[in-house]
Amino acid sequence: MVVTGAGRRVGHHIAQRLYQDGYTVIAHYRTHTPEIQALTELGITTVQADLSNSEQILAFVEQLKGHCHQFRALIHNASSFEPTSDDLVKVAEQYQQFFTIHMMAPFLINQSLQSMMVGEGTDPADIIHITDINVENPTPAFDIYGTTKAGLHNMTLALAKKWGPKIKVNAVAPGPVLFTPTHTEATIEQMLDETLLKKEGGAEPVYLAVKSILTNPFLTGCSIPVDGGRRLSKR
Numbered sequence: 250m251v252v253t254g255a256g257r258r259v260g261h262h263i264a265q266r267l268y269q270d271g272y273t274v275i276a277h278y279r280t281h282t283p284e285i286q287a288l289t290e291l292g293i294t295t296v297q298a299d300l301s302n303s304e305q306i307l308a309f310v311e312q313l314k315g316h317c318h319q320f321r322a323l324i325h326n327a328s329s330f331e332p333t334s335d336d337l338v339k340v341a342e343q344y345q346q347f348f349t350i351h352m353m354a355p356f357l358i359n360q361s362l363q364s365m366m367v368g369e370g371t372d373p374a375d376i377i378h379i380t381d382i383n384v385e386n387p388t389p390a391f392d393i394y395g396t397t398k399a400g401l402h403n404m405t406l407a408l409a410k411k412w413g414p415k416i417k418v419n420a421v422a423p424g425p426v427l428f429t430p431t432h433t434e435a436t437i438e439q440m441l442d443e444t445l446l447k448k449e450g451g452a453e454p455v456y457l458a459v460k461s462i463l464t465n466p467f468l469t470g471c472s473i474p475v476d477g478g479r480r481l482s483k484r
Contacts, residue, residue: 251313251320251362253277253300253354254327256285258427259379262452263324263459268293270460300327300344300354319367322375322463323356325401332390344393351397354368356404365420366416372466377459378405378420380472382408382480385422397474404470409470416458417469421458424476424483426450445478 383395
């Protein structure tokens with residue numbers, strides 16, 4: 250199993266839980282964190298790469314090939330998130346960064362490793378893209394972020410058609426699963442008010458969605474929202 254963006258938060262939780270469930274895990278990170286150190290101490294292989302840089306993406310693929318000859322699943326969690334700037338020079342930089350991390354990196358990694366992907370028994374291998382509920386209900390202030398995540402969703406559909414039956418390709422679309430220290434009380438209150446289940450979900454429900462895909466041999470081209478219903482009502 251390869252998990253990108255495992256240096257913190259949801260990606261770290263996914264990598265740790267996969268390991269606890271008996272999978273061999275390679276965890277990608279951009280910046281070394283205490284969470285990566287914890288994964289290393291568990292015996293998980295960790296690999297550094299800046300997925301906003303195309304040369305480093307390709308070098309990362311070669312490192313993966315050096316670690317394994319076969320891959321059961323690729324889980325693309327690496328992400329960049331910030332509101333769209335008012336400065337067009339900054340916007341151009343943001344668009345390039347979001348596009349490269351959210352779309353180019355998954356595509357190049359998928360394309361490079363797809364011939365090495367092997368499922369369990371007669372079941373197919375898996376590619377899982379972690380997208381966002383902005384794909385379905387965009388937030389205008391995060392339009393570049395949402396646009397590139399929507400591109401990743403479309404890639405899910407295209408690759409599901411391209412690589413079946415050998416590989417299943419699905420997406421998980423989280424909503425308010427983990428608040429950050431930058432969220433104000435007012436923002437948190439608004440987000441919870443827009444969430445039908447009225448709570449912060451946590452990282453575990455995202456992992457459970459990932460696991461449900463891995464263990465279901467008849468699911469491809471799907472997106473599982475893990476948002477407590479917020480996509481239905483968020484403004």
